[in-house]
Amino acid sequence: MTALPDVLPDPIVYLNGELVPLSEARVPVLDRGFIFGDGIYEVAPLYAQAGGRRTAFRFRQHLARLARSVGKIGIANPFDDAGWRALIERVVAANEADGGLRDDQDAIAYIQVTRGVAKRVHAFPAGIQPTVFVMVTPLNLPDAAQRAHGVRCVTAEDRRWLNCDIKSVSLLGNVLMAQYAAENDAFETIQLRDGMLTEGSSSNVWVVKGGVLSAPPRSHKILEGIRYGLIEELTAECGIRFDARDITEAELRAADEIIVSSATKEVLPVTQLDGQPVGEGKPGEVFAALYSAYQRAKAHEALEAQEAQQGVENESRERVTA
Numbered sequence: 001m002t003a004l005p006d007v008l009p010d011p012i013v014y015l016n017g018e019l020v021p022l023s024e025a026r027v028p029v030l031d032r033g034f035i036f037g038d039g040i041y042e043v044a045p046l047y048a049q050a051g052g053r054r055t056a057f058r059f060r061q062h063l064a065r066l067a068r069s070v071g072k073i074g075i076a077n078p079f080d081d082a083g084w085r086a087l088i089e090r091v092v093a094a095n096e097a098d099g100g101l102r103d104d105q106d107a108i109a110y111i112q113v114t115r116g117v118a119k120r121v122h123a124f125p126a127g128i129q130p131t132v133f134v135m136v137t138p139l140n141l142p143d144a145a146q147r148a149h150g151v152r153c154v155t156a157e158d159r160r161w162l163n164c165d166i167k168s169v170s171l172l173g174n175v176l177m178a179q180y181a182a183e184n185d186a187f188e189t190i191q192l193r194d195g196m197l198t199e200g201s202s203s204n205v206w207v208v209k210g211g212v213l214s215a216p217p218r219s220h221k222i223l224e225g226i227r228y229g230l231i232e233e234l235t236a237e238c239g240i241r242f243d244a245r246d247i248t249e250a251e252l253r254a255a256d257e258i259i260v261s262s263a264t265k266e267v268l269p270v271t272q273l274d275g276q277p278v279g280e281g282k283p284g285e286v287f288a289a290l291y292s293a294y295q296r297a298k299a300h301e302a303l304e305a306q307e308a309q310q311g312v313e314n315e316s317r318e319r320v321t322a
C-alpha cells in the first residue's frame with residue numbers, strides 16, 4: 001500500500017529516529033498534530049553552492065525560531081542546534097545518495113515537531129515523546145518573470161487567532177487565505193486586521209512610501225519571518241530608511257511599492273493589489289536594491305560556510321600531522 005498519490009515525489013524523510021521513503025512514513029492517528037494541530041514547524045532554505053556543498057541560509061535564526069516555537073507551546077526541544085544541523089545533513093545526504101536531490105539544486109528543509117501520541121484529551125498529557133518529522137525537497141524559487149513583472153495580490157480581513165507569532169501547524173486560517181488568493185487568480189492574500197496591515201497567508205508584507213520601507217512591528221499579530229531581521233539588516237546596508245510601525249489600509253493602497261518576503265519567495269514585488277496598480281504598476285527601486293542585497297547576503301553566507309569548513313579541515317589536518 002502506498003500512502004502517496006503516484007504523482008508525488010518520494011523523498012527520503014526522517015521520522016522519529018528513522019530514515020524512510022515518504023510513502024512509507026506513518027504517524028498514528030492519535031498523534032496530537034493530526035487530532036489537534038498541536039505542533040509547530042520550520043521551513044529553511046538550503047542553497048546549492050559550487051562544489052556540491054549546501055548553505056543552510058540563516059539557519060541559526062531558523063533554529064532559534066524553532067526553539068522559541070516549541071518553547072511557546074511547552075514542548076521540550078527534541079534536539080539542540082548541533083543535533084538539528086546533523087539531522088538535516090543526514091536527510092540531505094540520504095536524498096543525494098538516493099538521486100532525489102541533485103548537487104546543484106537548491107532545497108528546502110521542512111521540520112515539524114508535534115506534542116506526540118496520546119489518548120485524546122485536550123490538556124497536555126504527561127510523559128509523551130514529541131513526534132519529529134524532517135523532509136528535504138527541491139526549492140523552486142520564483143522565476144525571473146515574477147521578479148520582473150511583480151505579482152498580483154488580493155486583500156482580506158485577517159480572521160486568524162492572536163498567536164500568529166507561533167509557527168503552528170494549525171494553519172487553517174492561512175490555508176483559507178491562500179485558497180482565497182487561488183480563487184481570485186492572485187499570488188497571495190494580504191491580510192488586514194481592523195483596518196491595519198498584518199501579513200500574507202505565508203509571507204511578511206513590506207510597504208514603501210517616499211523611499212522609506214515600513215512593516216508592521218513584531219507582535220503576536222504576525223509571524224516574525226526570518227527575512228524580517230534580514231531585511232532590516234539589508235536596509236541598513238543599502239542606506240534605506242526602515243520604520244517598523246502600524247500601517248493603515250489607506251497607506252497600503254497608496255504605497256509606491258509593496259514587497260512580500262518568505263523563505264521560498266525571498267523578496268518579490270507586488271505590482272497589483274485588488275486589481276489596482278501598486279505605485280507605477282512595476283517593481284520599484286527599493287525592491288531592486290533589496291533583491292540584490294539578498295543575493296549578496298546568500299553569497300556572503302556561502303563564503304563564510306566554506307571558510308569555516310576549510311578551517312575545520314585544516315585543523316584536523318594539523319592535528320593528524322602534529
Ligand code: PMP
Pocket residue numbers: 043174199200201202203204222223224225226227228261262263264
Ligand atoms: N508569515 C507567515 C504567516 C508565514 O507562513 C511565513 C512563511 N513561513 C512568513 C510570514 C515569512 O517567514 P520566513 O521569512 O521565515 O519564511
